Amino acid sequence: MASLDLRGNPVGSGSAAARDAAESALWRMMSFYDTPVADLDVAIDADPGWVLPHLMKAGWLLALTDPAEVGNAATALDEARARLGSATARERAHLEALQLVLDGRWHNACRRWDDLLLEHPRDALALQWSHQWDLHRGxxxxxxxxxxxxxxxxxxxxxxxxxxxxxxxxxxxxxxxxxxxxxxxxxxxxxxxxxxxxxxxxxxxxxxxxxxxxxxxxxxxxxxxxxxxxxxxxxxxxxxxxxRVEAMDCAGVLRLIDGHLGAETLTTTPQRVDAAAMLWRLHLVGEDVSARALALADGWAAADDEPGYYAFNDLHRVTALLAAGELARAERWVARCAERALAMDDARRVNHTMAREVGLPLMRAFLAFARGEVDNAAEILYPARMAARGIGGSHAQRDLIDQTLLAAAVQGRRRTLGRALLNERLMAKPATALTRHWASRLGLPREARA
Incomplete structure (x- = not known):
């Protein structure tokens, strides 16, 4: 007979020690305090036949959207599959959903978690994981x-x-x-x-x-x-x-980058994405961040050199290369992303559509911007921004697309587009030093910058 966790969800372990360790790991996964691995290892030692700790390892690794961890996640799923004899229906459902994630079928995985939550609304794992892949899917x-x-x-x-x-x-x-x-x-x-x-x-x-x-x-x-x-x-x-970027406190931003987002301190893909996004914003307003961006790009390449796993990450990889002045490397990266996105054997994968419809147009626009083809970049970015949610991430993260479009508008002939974008921004929130920077670059009258 299945046991129950603290929320009344059925689990396939009769070991209180294993269940307690898994509960501690669950808290770590939801709170981000340390990693859950040590607690999961305790749970595995306490009940070697229990499937759930292996599933939790796989889900934690997959949520990093790091291609370098995909093999480890697949191994954890294999370990889980070998222990299905005592698994509950709920645990089997998690295995199905995580396998769908591994296969790149993220929409299907979230639908499977939806079904699971109808039966078990207090399943924190289903809530945590579906939330993460909702964010990845926008x-x-x-x-x-x-x-x-x-x-x-x-x-x-x-x-x-x-x-x-x-x-x-x-x-x-x-x-x-x-x-x-x-x-x-x-x-x-x-x-x-x-x-x-x-x-x-x-x-x-x-x-x-x-x-x-x-x-x-x-x-x-x-x-x-x-x-x-x-x-x-x-x-x-x-x-x-x-x-601080909004205040145009570029020196303050650089101190934060050097203290907390420097290439030597980053260990995961999401961290590198954040560093790239911040360096690109500084690059757009004229700061020389090439040395920092090159260190980031080189460290990223050493940790992972597989394109096309997740278009959101690929776009940020491009910004790091471009901010470093590595146009040729960025072009090669985009070409490799395109090759994978258009491969027929990846047709089931969410990233196939995400990259083809959103990611690749954005990356090509950023390449055009870096080549000085700013009007061409603006022509691509203006319609692409309306579909940008499809690349995943948050509104704040995707704002680097608008920032790039503004930079293209002020450097080229699409100045009316730049003014329209600033109008849109000013209707949503008060003017900031950054807004006034772009207004000044566009040559707008002072009253338009209020």
């Missing part, structure tokens, strides 16, 4: 609706409840429901101040509303909880740098 509705369908069934005293509330807050923010998002995130942090996803959700709200001074103060207020021993820290340092 599915803002899924980010909001899936936690919303589950939260009323959760006990508010559950230690993981604040973390699920943090997921919901971020989903609300990505659906432009900013007051509700901020309220949900602050509620999560009242229950448990160690919920980086909730800190992150408020940072996004403040960014989207143009409350940049508040954003810096917000991250500083909670910094003692997220800055040390947390794998979300590098992304929150990125957010801190983003607020």
């Amino acid at each position: 599915d803002a509705a899924g980010l909001r609706m899936r936690p919303a369908r589950s939260l009323p069934d959760w006990d508010a005293d559950d230690p993981l409840h604040p973390h699920v509330l943090g997921l919901y807050a971020f989903g609300l923010e990505e659906c432009n429901l900013y007051p509700q998002a901020e309220e949900a995130a602050r509620q999560a942090l009242q229950a448990d101040r160690r919920v980086p996803w909730a800190v992150h959700a408020v940072a996004h709200v403040l960014e989207m509303q143009g409350r940049h001074d508040e954003g810096s103060a917000w991250l500083r207020l909670h910094q003692h909880d997220w800055a040390d021993g947390n794998h979300f820290a590098s992304h929150l340092w990125w957010h801190k740098a983003l607020f």
Whole structure:
């Protein structure tokens, strides 16, 4: 007979020690405090025949969107498959969903987790993993609706409840429901101040509303909880740098990069993506970041040289190369991405469509911009920005597309397009030093920069 975890979900282990270790690993996966690997190894030692710890290892590795970890994730899934004899239906469903992720069929995986959550709304793993792949797919509705369908069934005293509330807050923010998002995130942090996803959700709200001074103060207020021993820290340092970019405090941004996003400190693909995104923003406003970008690009190539796994990451790899002045290397990277995206044996993969329809046009536009073909870059970027959600990531992350389009507009003949983009920006949030920078470059009258 199956045992139950702390939320009443069936698990295929009768070992309390194994279940406790898996619960600790689950908290680490949702809170980002340290990695879950040590706890999962304890769970495996306590019950060698239990499938779930191996599934959790696979899911944690796959969520990194790092091609270098795909083989390790596949091995973990093989280990899980060898232990299906005592697995529950719920655990088998997780195996099916993770195999779909491994196969590149991310939409199908999220639908499988949807089905699982209808039966087990307190399945934190299904909520965590579907949320991550909703973000990777740019599915803002899924980010909001899936936690919303589950939260009323959760006990508010559950230690993981604040973390699920943090997921919901971020989903609300990505659906432009900013007051509700901020309220949900602050509620999560009242229950448990160690919920980086909730800190992150408020940072996004403040960014989207143009409350940049508040954003810096917000991250500083909670910094003692997220800055040390947390794998979300590098992304929150990125957010801190983003607020400084809006103030055109380029020296401050460079200090943050050197302290927290330098090439020598980065160990995962998401961290390298953040570093590339920040260096590219500085490059666009005229900062010489070539040495830092080259170190990042070289370190990235040493860790992983497989293109075409995830178009969002590929685009950022291109920005690192271009900011480093490595145009030829960037062109070769894009060509390899195109070759994989157009390969027939990858037709089932989400990234096949994502790269072909969104990623490759964006990367080619960035190449055109780097070659000085700024009007051509603008012609591609202007329609592509409307489909950019399909490449994944958040609104704040995808803003580097608009920033590049603005740079192309001010350098070329599409100045009316640049003015329209600034109008759009000013209708959404107050003017910042960065907005005024672009307005000045466009030669707009002072009253248009307010």
